Amino acid sequence: MLAMNNISKVFRTDLVETHALRDFNLQVNEGEFVSVTGPSGSGKTTFLNIAGLLDDFSHGQYVLDGEDVSGLNDNERSRIRNEKIGFIFQSFNLIPDLNIRDNVEVPLRYRGLSANDRRQRIEKALSIVGLASRAKHLPAQLSGGQQQRVAIARALAGEPRLLLADEPTGNLDSMMARQIMELLESIHSNGTTIIMVTHDAELSRRATRNVHIMDGQVSEINLHEQMQANVAQA
Amino acid sequence: MLLYEFKLAFKSLRKNPILSSLMIGAIALGIGVCMITVTMFYLMSGDPIPHKSDRLFAVQIDSWSKERPYTGSTNEMPFQLTWPDSTALMNRAPDFPQTAMFKSSMIIEQLQQGSELRREIVRITGRDFFSMFDLEFIYGTSWTEEMEQQAQQVVVLSETVNNELFNGQDSVGESIRVDDREYRVVGVVKDWNPVPNFYDLNNGSIEDPEAMYLPISLSEPLAMTTAGNTNCWKPSTGSGPQAVYQSECVWTQYWVELKNADEVAEYRNFLEGYYAEQQQLGRFERPQKVAVSNVREWLNINQVVENDNRVLVGLAFMFLSVCVFNTVGLMLTKFLGRSKETSIRRALGATRMTILRQHLVEVSSIGFVGGILGLFLTWAGLSVIKFATDIPEQLLHLDLQLMALALILALLATLAAGLYPSWHIGRISPARYLRT
Ligand SMILES: Nc1ncnc2c1ncn2[C@@H]1O[C@H](COP(=O)(O)OP(=O)(O)OP(=O)(O)O)[C@@H](O)[C@H]1O
Ligand SMILES: [Mg+2]
Numbered sequence: 001m002l003a004m005n006n007i008s009k010v011f012r013t014d015l016v017e018t019h020a021l022r023d024f025n026l027q028v029n030e031g032e033f034v035s036v037t038g039p040s041g042s043g044k045t046t047f048l049n050i051a052g053l054l055d056d057f058s059h060g061q062y063v064l065d066g067e068d069v070s071g072l073n074d075n076e077r078s079r080i081r082n083e084k085i086g087f088i089f090q091s092f093n094l095i096p097d098l099n100i101r102d103n104v105e106v107p108l109r110y111r112g113l114s115a116n117d118r119r120q121r122i123e124k125a126l127s128i129v130g131l132a133s134r135a136k137h138l139p140a141q142l143s144g145g146q147q148q149r150v151a152i153a154r155a156l157a158g159e160p161r162l163l164l165a166d167e168p169t170g171n172l173d174s175m176m177a178r179q180i181m182e183l184l185e186s187i188h189s190n191g192t193t194i195i196m197v198t199h200d201a202e203l204s205r206r207a208t209r210n211v212h213i214m215d216g217q218v219s220e221i222n223l224h225e226q227m228q229a230n231v232a233q234a
Numbered sequence: 235m236l237l238y239e240f241k242l243a244f245k246s247l248r249k250n251p252i253l254s255s256l257m258i259g260a261i262a263l264g265i266g267v268c269m270i271t272v273t274m275f276y277l278m279s280g281d282p283i284p285h286k287s288d289r290l291f292a293v294q295i296d297s298w299s300k301e302r303p304y305t306g307s308t309n310e311m312p313f314q315l316t317w318p319d320s321t322a323l324m325n326r327a328p329d330f331p332q333t334a335m336f337k338s339s340m341i342i343e344q345l346q347q348g349s350e351l352r353r354e355i356v357r358i359t360g361r362d363f364f365s366m367f368d369l370e371f372i373y374g375t376s377w378t379e380e381m382e383q384q385a386q387q388v389v390v391l392s393e394t395v396n397n398e399l400f401n402g403q404d405s406v407g408e409s410i411r412v413d414d415r416e417y418r419v420v421g422v423v424k425d426w427n428p429v430p431n432f433y434d435l436n437n438g439s440i441e442d443p444e445a446m447y448l449p450i451s452l453s454e455p456l457a458m459t460t461a462g463n464t465n466c467w468k469p470s471t472g473s474g475p476q477a478v479y480q481s482e483c484v485w486t487q488y489w490v491e492l493k494n495a496d497e498v499a500e501y502r503n504f505l506e507g508y509y510a511e512q513q514q515l516g517r518f519e520r521p522q523k524v525a526v527s528n529v530r531e532w533l534n535i536n537q538v539v540e541n542d543n544r545v546l547v548g549l550a551f552m553f554l555s556v557c558v559f560n561t562v563g564l565m566l567t568k569f570l571g572r573s574k575e576t577s578i579r580r581a582l583g584a585t586r587m588t589i590l591r592q593h594l595v596e597v598s599s600i601g602f603v604g605g606i607l608g609l610f611l612t613w614a615g616l617s618v619i620k621f622a623t624d625i626p627e628q629l630l631h632l633d634l635q636l637m638a639l640a641l642i643l644a645l646l647a648t649l650a651a652g653l654y655p656s657w658h659i660g661r662i663s664p665a666r667y668l669r670t
Contacts, residue, residue, distance in 0.1 A: 045669070054581055054665040075585050081664070082583025093578050093668060097249060109238055110583035154582070 001030045001162060001193045002051060007060035009046050009216075020046040021216040024060070028195060030161075033188045035204040036197040038213035044197045045166055047213065051195065052085050052164045053077045065161065082110050086155030086192075088165040092147045094139040100126070100150050101135040107158045125157040126150075129183060145176030152183055163187065165196040169203065181206060236595065243596035247603075250568065257564050258604045261651075264557030265608025265644045270615040271550040273636065279539040282428035286368060286491075287529035291498065293332075293488040294527070295319055295509065299467040300519035308535050311525060312465060313436060314484035317454070323488060324360065324450075328504055330497060332490035333360030334450055337434060339461035340413045342445070344399055354395070354445035355461065356412070358453050364390070364423065366491045367433065372396075374406040374421030381420075382451040389417040390447040396422045415456070417448070432529050434487050435536045436463040440623050460485045482517075490526065502526055554647060561600075561651040569593060569659045573667050580664035590660035597652025598645060605644025609637055 009021040020043045028034055036044050049055040050062065053069060062069050065084060069077070087093075094103050104125055108118045126132045129149035131142075139147055148168060155163060165184065169177035181203050188194050198204050212219045247254040281287050294311040296304070297319065303310040315323070320334035338356045343349045363369070364376045373396075377388045389412065396405055405419045427443035452458070457475040462485065470481030478485065492498045505524040512518050527535055576589055584592075613632055 049665045049668075052581070054668070055663070075587070078580070078583050078585040078588075081581060087581055089668060093574075093581075095575050095578060097245060097575075106579060107582040109235070110579075110588065112235065158583075 001028050003027045003063045005061045008058045010058045019216055026218050033194045033207045034209050034211055035207035036211045037204050042213045043216040044213055048164050048166050053081050084161050086160035086163045088151050088155055088168045090167040090170040092151045096139055099136050099138055104154045104157050121157045125153040129153045145172050163192050163194045167197050239592045239595040243599045253568055257561050257600050260557040260560050261604030261648055262607035264554035265640055266611030268550045268554050269612040269640050271547050275543055275547050277429055282432050289491055290529050291490050291492055291526040292532045294525040296520050296523035312484040315486050315488045316482055316484050317479045320486040320488055328500055330490050331362040331366050333362045334486045334488045335359035336460045336486045337462040338458055343411045345409055357444045357447045358450045360450050369426050370424040372422045373404045377420050377449055382449055387417045388420045390421040392445050393425050395445045430538045454479050558647050558651045565652050565655040569655045576659055576662050577664055577667035586660045590656050593656035597648050601645040601648030605641040608644055609640050
């Protein structure tokens, strides 16, 4: 699904240069559910932003779905974001002035779908996350967990091949977190590739593979080996 | 997609009504002020009698003092003629339609006892006046040469006065009292009020329409007095109302209708001859100078479209640009307040162009509403001017062209204001505002 070869990302401000990613290598296959862990500031969000074409990188090569995206212009990058990628953020990032339905509609608008097509997809996505009855509500009228489910519906409505989630449960209590996780698992079981950044070890373990990032580099640990190590320690 | 963008624009305008009305108000005010000054400017620089302006000529003779030239006009000749010169021209000039004239102010009343006294502006003029300036008779005709010779006391009424005195009935043959003398009505003309009133610019270029017209052949015998400007370089000898008729003061306008260049040459020739003759008789102490100017030239000589007016239009547009700059700030504030939303839209697939377009649509909506409101302000402003100046209705109304101009101007102004803010927000990177 995606392959990053020797990707580097440097943030430059007037005072400092931060190497957020250095010689970053990672391959994710179609249909995987990858959890990304690592200490704060290690470069997880940076990685996810580059993977989702929200940010560009300083060096290296990035192939997404068989296409080298390094040289693409804004229109092409926007189109790929719109058609292939779904985003879920820790802070939900719903548009506060739009009701639930109109929020889910945003990516469909930019894809230029017909009104009928849009309506069907919105209804389907909202019923998957169990919020069909809240279509006319504003985000502020929903709980955090519900808002995150709206965000998931918005990501799902476009039927993306790749779902990128940055600490999707970070702002939620454990009950709600579990609900969201179950939702993601069922989406994964339908064939969508998911990459999820999380601090929660338990959630991380439920992914098919865990990628650990330290100082902008991958130290990949096979989940199986990790568990065996845990057992051995005990 | 455009429909979606209009929907977003509408939502955004409604979301922040104070900011929105500030922007719309600023644009409307700028447009209103611009449109009012532009309308007045065109009115002043327009041709008051388009089909004839190249055939009507104002006559000037430099009768001024040896010591210094006349300074009020751009060609250093008095705008008006002395009475002796006006009479000489009317009696002796080549036989073209022409007339001397002046403005007077007289008391008018109906014949029956106890009727109300009213003071009105009256034009004292020759019988050619009506055909020369294309006045339209509703009843009767102009007075005749015979009536002039017999010194008959006749009058041509304006429609307004005829309505007031005779209920709009055909009043030809009826009599009225003017300055205590009885006059017989020979005709009624439609109100005539060209803007600018090129035929007598001595008292400003916008004036009330004249109430009635009296034969100038009666003016000296009856010692009628002018209500217009009188300019003198030499004290008049004698006293009483008759003195001004013999003086070197200028106070009559003089117009002649000439159909082609030959006629103009012939007339000018006569004027030059007349000038030389008068010089031999001891008048006209300056180097020979006469002029016949068509309406357009005449308006220039009189500086009807004064530089002041141009400055005013310039100031109005400067005011509009102040409004525009003000709006740039407001829009930037408003759009930047939406940075996070824009980041989200970018992440979900909006291109830079899409974002730019969304904001330009919003900007245009502001411009459109501002333009409409500006038109309303223009209309209100022009109504006040109409009320205060008696400019004829049809000259100051908002026609379609003007409305289109106002809307286009409003759109251009707001687009100018919104271009930078829209471009700026279009450049927001998608990742920029998505962190918590
Ligand atoms: N826009 C930016 N400008 C400058 N430095 C940045 C920027 N974004 C991230 N960084 C720096 O890059 C490094 C990696 O940041 P990143 O957000 O990827 O960390 P993270 O692993 O997601 O951390 P957390 O778990 O706290 O979310 C950090 O040192 C951070 O300060
Ligand atoms: Mg992060």
